[in-house]
Amino acid sequence: MQKIIIVGGGPGGLAAAMLLSAQGYTIELYEKQPYIGGRTSSLQMGDFSFDLGPTIFCLPHILERLFQLSGRNLKDYVDLKEMDPLYTLIFDGFCFRPKRNIEELENQIERLFPGEGINCRRFFEHTRKKLEALLPILENKHDSVIDYLRCRSIRALPEIEMGKTMYEVAAKYFKDERLRQAFSFQAKYIGMSPWECPGAFSILPFIEHEYGIHHPIGGLNQLTKAMARVVKEYGGNIYTNSGVNKLIIKDKQVTGVQLDNGEIVHGDExxxxxxxxxxxxxxxxxxxxxKYKNKVLEKKKYTCSTFMIYAGINYPLSLDHHTFIFSKDFKKYMQDITKCGNVPKDPSIYLQHATATDKTRSPKGKSSLYILVPVPNNFSNIDWEEEKLTFRQLIWSIIEKKTGVHNIQSHIEMEKIITPNNWEKDHFVFRGANFSFSHYFSQLMYFRPHNDFEEFQNVWLVGGGTHPGSGLPTIFESARITAKLLMESHH
Ligand SMILES: Cc1cc2nc3c(=O)[nH]c(=O)nc-3n(C[C@H](O)[C@H](O)[C@H](O)COP(=O)(O)OP(=O)(O)OC[C@H]3O[C@@H](n4cnc5c(N)ncnc54)[C@H](O)[C@@H]3O)c2cc1C
Structure with a gap:
């Protein structure tokens, strides 16, 4: 059988490895880190456990489909818990915990924001149609102009509101500023500002309500660990501590890779x-x-980065599983990080307190707290070594003030910080832009690097940098599309 070399064991690489190993391909996966999972891996500090990156898992049926295609059942590998309410949103002096069920949510909104319940219904009715129009685009390849111009894409154009931003779409339906933000802040999930992210992505808040937000017990890193298990069950090889140093290219054909230790490995793809x-x-x-020369790559538009704090707290916090704290001026904050490249003075902060749902994350009577703050990527001139401690202090004081959990800082047992510099140097993310290229139409579908990579023969792409885009469900789709194309190329 054909031998497939996979460079990187993140969710994209592992999903492709799983699908292809199940079809009998010989898999040789090389991962530079001593562990698998990439940004979807785990972080251990003493007895406290954290997800390194993703904490919000939507559309589990997409991953279930990949497991089915690989002759497996996801439920045999991970135990999923659903969040309801979805999360806690903290605005200035106001707290909103949206229910998952759309009818319940409508009633809830009507109680909290009189007159807006019906707007919520309209928003969801329209967004459901938008998702239906978008699905064929997301599920299929976009390797040629013909794919792009296909009827299904053209037909979707009016539905997907190309000319509007996510915030503008929310503002069309909701009058209250907090609701507008509650139905557009999800742009941050793909590293963008709601004031810049295309209106098509208003499917994100809809998806959360329609399909739920899920938490695998043990964290989202369990998803990558589960895929690695399947690969091994099918006899695939996963090598950690085994970075690839360069691709071996003859004319435009790639015949293999050279590893960091100098070893040369040949493969068919x-x-x-x-x-x-x-x-x-x-x-x-x-x-x-x-096509993708350095100067071209430098000119592309990239998503933001993230400043992370992982803290082991020596008592049980009374926080929900997911909490989003909004800046007083959310628009200014988003501009600071996406346009101005400033260290934000009043950042929005996301907290994951997984211990609330999942007792495996911390020792008994204690809490694991994951803190994510979107910040500019490394195209800015911020010196994070210089700024790190002051910014950390600002974050902790905002958390104490806005969540009402006082004096957390004196209960920190363990703490680790990851800055945009660390994402770039230690996790191999270009300019620390954690969600890859921005999701503007000019960088999506045909205009994103192709799954069947156009630059070289025998090279295929999976992960956030190719079609359909960043975020776990789309990354899993990238692996499915790529694996399908690769298999078709052999027939
Ligand atoms: C802080 C953070 C929070 C996020 N939150 C969410 C979320 O809640 N929900 C969501 O859906 N998505 C989220 N994402 C986005 C995205 O889902 C993850 O980043 C995801 O892990 C990206 O997957 P990937 O396969 O594209 O890349 P990666 O996970 O980065 O995997 C790439 C792998 O390639 C390896 N590698 C790199 N160079 C080499 C080399 N030369 N040789 C061998 N191996 C190499 C890397 O070490 C890495 O393991 C988040 C991302 C971050 C950083």
């Missing part, structure tokens, strides 16, 4: 899962690239 811009700039000489 190579699947790249490493962050796309990072992979191009480190694994392939600029002179060998025609």
């Amino acid at each position: 190579v699947i790249l899962n490493a962050d796309f811009a990072y992979a191009m700039t480190t694994l392939v000489d600029d002179s060998k690239r025609r």
